[in-house]
Amino acid sequence: MNILVIEDNKSVCSMIEMFFAKEGIKGEFINDGIQGYNRFKEESWDALIIDWMLPGMDGVTICRKIREEKHTVPIIMLTAKDSESDQVLGLEMGADDYVTKPFSPLTLMARIKAVTRRFSQNSLQDEREAGTLNSKHFEINKNTREVFLDGEPITNLTPKEFDLLTYFVQHPKQVFTREQLLERVWGYQFYGDERTVDVHIKRLRKKIGTSSESLFHTVWGVGYKFDETTKADEI
Incomplete structure (x- = not known):
């Protein structure tokens, strides 16, 4: 793998570089936000690791700009901020995952493998599967990654x-725990990151519109399900 790390803490960079060497990962380390963002645009990367607080341009801004430009590269945010609102902000700006400092290098390696494995699996599946996924309200093109809601x-x-x-659209009416969604969508087993799932459900409901309240159901004490046949206030 070829991974760009944008991190201004040289001790953290040295630690990550050591573990990259053990895993056979090629890493490039940039200590400035603007320089890191410019370097990202010069080459194709398998993943990005971006620190939240950076000189020049902060990590959240870098993440937002990358997603606005429609790049789908997996992004892991490193943050010393441990409040839920800060972590939610990183996810809302398009990060696929986050790791809170101080962190175990083994945990970071597990997250890297998970997000890149999931991305690779999705890319291979998209190549194999032609056509679109259709439901009552949705049309999803897995090759072009386009989504249509009621046209x-x-x-x-x-x-x-x-x-x-x-x-969810592929598994209608099935109830999934947060742990199951983390494993099957994010690609790693549960590490206590339930809020990651909750944030993404919340963002889907907001972006899709008010009609989504009758599509994404909270099953209290269990998790979530996708159901286009029953209104949320009926369960």
Whole structure:
């Protein structure tokens, strides 16, 4: 893998570089936000690791700009901020995952493998599967990653929001725990990151519109399900 790390803490970079060497990963390390963003645009990367606080341009801004430009590269945010609102902001700007400092290098490696494996699996599946996925309200083209709701395009989904929506539409009426969704959509087993799923469900409901309240159901005490036949206030 070829991974760009935008991180201004040299000790953190040295630690990551050491583990990259053990895993056979090629890493490039940039210590400035603007320089890192410009370097991203010069080459194709398998994943990005971006620190939240950076000189020149902060990590959240870099993430937002990358997603606005429709790049689907997996992004992991590194953050010393441990409040839920800060972590939610990173996910809302398009990060696929986040790791809170201080962190275990083994945990970071597991997250990298998970997001890149899931991205690769989705790309291979898209290549194999022609046509579109259709439901009562949705038409999803897995090759072009386009989504239509009742014939109208939804153009502002992040890559992980697209993956989550596609998984739900492929499994209507099935109830999934947050742990199951983390494993099957994000690609890693539960590490205590339930809010990751909750944030993405919330963002899907907001981006898709008010009608989504009758599509994405909270099953109290369990998790979520996608059901286009029953209104949310009827369950």
